[in-house]
Every structure is written in structure tokens, then in C-alpha cells.
Amino acid sequence: MSEKGAVVIDLKFEQREMHAALEGAFPGRTILHAADKSADLSQARYAVMWKPDVDLFQRAPNLDVLFSGGAGVDSILATPGLPDRPIVRFVDQSLTTRMSEWVVLQALSHLRQMPTYLAQQRRSEWRELAQPEAKDLTVGVMGLGKLGLDSVAKLKIMGFNVVGWSRSLKVIEGVETFDADGLNAFLGRTDILVGLLPLTPETRGLFDSSLFAKLRQGGALGKPVFINAGRGGSQVEADLVSALETGMLGGASLDVFEQEPLSKESPFWSMDNVIVTPHAASASDIRALFRNAEVQMQRFEAGEALQHVVDRTAGY
Numbered sequence: 001m002s003e004k005g006a007v008v009i010d011l012k013f014e015q016r017e018m019h020a021a022l023e024g025a026f027p028g029r030t031i032l033h034a035a036d037k038s039a040d041l042s043q044a045r046y047a048v049m050w051k052p053d054v055d056l057f058q059r060a061p062n063l064d065v066l067f068s069g070g071a072g073v074d075s076i077l078a079t080p081g082l083p084d085r086p087i088v089r090f091v092d093q094s095l096t097t098r099m100s101e102w103v104v105l106q107a108l109s110h111l112r113q114m115p116t117y118l119a120q121q122r123r124s125e126w127r128e129l130a131q132p133e134a135k136d137l138t139v140g141v142m143g144l145g146k147l148g149l150d151s152v153a154k155l156k157i158m159g160f161n162v163v164g165w166s167r168s169l170k171v172i173e174g175v176e177t178f179d180a181d182g183l184n185a186f187l188g189r190t191d192i193l194v195g196l197l198p199l200t201p202e203t204r205g206l207f208d209s210s211l212f213a214k215l216r217q218g219g220a221l222g223k224p225v226f227i228n229a230g231r232g233g234s235q236v237e238a239d240l241v242s243a244l245e246t247g248m249l250g251g252a253s254l255d256v257f258e259q260e261p262l263s264k265e266s267p268f269w270s271m272d273n274v275i276v277t278p279h280a281a282s283a284s285d286i287r288a289l290f291r292n293a294e295v296q297m298q299r300f301e302a303g304e305a306l307q308h309v310v311d312r313t314a315g316y
């Protein structure tokens, strides 16, 4: 066994890409694979995981630190036998930047009525629609963490009015912010709602009919729009379909779903006012993930504090 702690990898990512990224990663460490069902994982001190196997912690009972393959940790927290060890989540500038690109793309797509123009194109229909400017709309961002704060900044650059909501109140120059108790006031100002929340007991099922009903009606786009790249478990999809059908919502961009992959029978696929992406708003760069984990392992082994540790009580 090497002197440096061994690492078990349990990443449900594209396997060829993951194996290529492993070349040269974790120098001096033994690398074990949870996918090898005959492997003895008892020597592993670290686990790097995404949607871990249900028996991972049983097979690897001597872990010191757990590393999430993504920013969200809901699937790790839900894994049976989760040991009482620090969980380090993935925080990465490229992940953050690409999420903001996706958020701005969706906000602009609805502002410039792209779903309607694409539907018209399919019918060879030449019809110009109203063109409000970004400053005529307010985007409300729910979740002002690593991803939410960067999205707020980039939405502002595009000219949108932006308001923000988080559990604890944030101070952001030029942005009206609300804490958990200010939810109704926040929603009442919002034309385009952006979800960048982790999935926790508090956020599960948060995006339901009663929440959609509180969004501002009659803004520059006529009806509010819902954009979600946080977690699908935060949205009540039956309510969302009904809100889109009745016109309570004018459109949606969805990257995450209650069940993934999204079922072929889902009505979202064929709704003209809905943009679907396959949980692809911002995928982890696997090489960066391994680099990041190695840095944290070295910190841990040098007796330094780990960074980006999950607050188990809060659930993110």
C-alpha cells in the first residue's frame, strides 16, 4: 500500500472520459474502483463519488473524507450507511462559469421569445413579436451560493434587473435580496424565476402551484417564466405542467427533473414553450475534479482544514 491514502472511485460519469482523466491523477495513491465488485475497498481512505452505489460505504468502511463529484450532494446524503466523515463538494470556476452561461442563455431565450420563434419556424410562419429589453424584466434568482452569485452578476451585465433569495440574507450591490421569510415579496417582483437551489428537505417540492401563483403576472413578457437547474426534486412537475398549460406560466427552461433521464412520455418534450436540456447545464470537468480532490487530500494529510465542506444539518 502507498503511504498516501488510497482512493476509491465511484463516479457514474461517462466511463471512457473518467478513465482518461484518471491517467496521472492522484500520484502515489492506490486507486480502487467501486465498479470492480471483487475489489477490496477496505484500505480506501478517500472516496470520490457521484450517485454512489448503495453498498459503497459497507464495502469501504475506513473512509476519512468523502468527495462529491458535483456541486450537489443530495445523492451522497441519501446513500445508506453514510459515515460521519467530512463531505467535500466540488467547487470549480469552470463549473460556475458554464452554469451562468446556461442561465443567461435561457433568460435571453425567453426574453427574445426563441421558443415561439422556433415553433413558428417549424410552421414556416413569418411573424414578428414584441421585443422588450432586458431592463424591462426582473430575474429572481433562488439560491445565492457559488452558482447563484455568479449568475446574478452575469444577468446584471446583460441588463436584467435582478433580485435574489437565499436562506440567510446576502448583501449584493445593485441587487435587492431577500431571506427565507421574504419569499412572497421576492416572488411578487419576479418575471423570470431561476432555481439554483440544492435539494434538501426544505427545498423538496418548493416549486409548486402556490409558488408559481405568486410570481408577477403582466410583466413585459405578459406571463412569468420558470428556469430550473438546481434539482428536479424541488419542482412539482404535475403543477408545472398545469401552470404551463393554463398560462399561469408563459414558459420554462428545465435542466433537472423529478426522474432522470426524463421519461419519453413526459409532456415537457413536446411543449412549445418549454426548453429541455438533459441535466447538462454544467457538468463537472473530471480532470479538475480529481485535481481539486488531490489538493484537499494533501491538505487533510498535512493537518490543514478542508475546504467546501458540506453542512450536514443544512443538507448542502
Ligand code: NDP
Residues within 6 Å of the ligand: 070, 071, 072, 073, 099, 142, 143, 144, 145, 146, 147, 148, 165, 166, 167, 168, 169, 180, 196, 197, 198, 199, 200, 202, 203, 229, 230, 231, 255, 256, 279, 280, 281, 282, 283, 316
Ligand atoms: P451553494 O451551497 O454554494 O449555494 C446554495 C444556495 O442555496 C445558498 O445561497 C443557500 O442559502 C441557498 N439555500 C439552500 N437552502 C435554502 C433554503 N431552504 N431556502 C433558501 N435558500 C436556500 O451551492 P451551489 O451554488 O454551488 O450549487 C447549487 C445547486 O446547483 C447544487 O446543490 C446542485 O443541486 C445544482 N447544480 C446543478 C448543476 C446542473 O448541471 N444542473 C451543476 C451544478 C450544481 P445560504 O446562502 O443562506 O446558505
Ligand code: OXD
Residues within 6 Å of the ligand: 069, 070, 071, 072, 073, 282, 283, 284
Ligand atoms: C452537480 C450537478 O451537482 O452536475 O454538480 O448536478
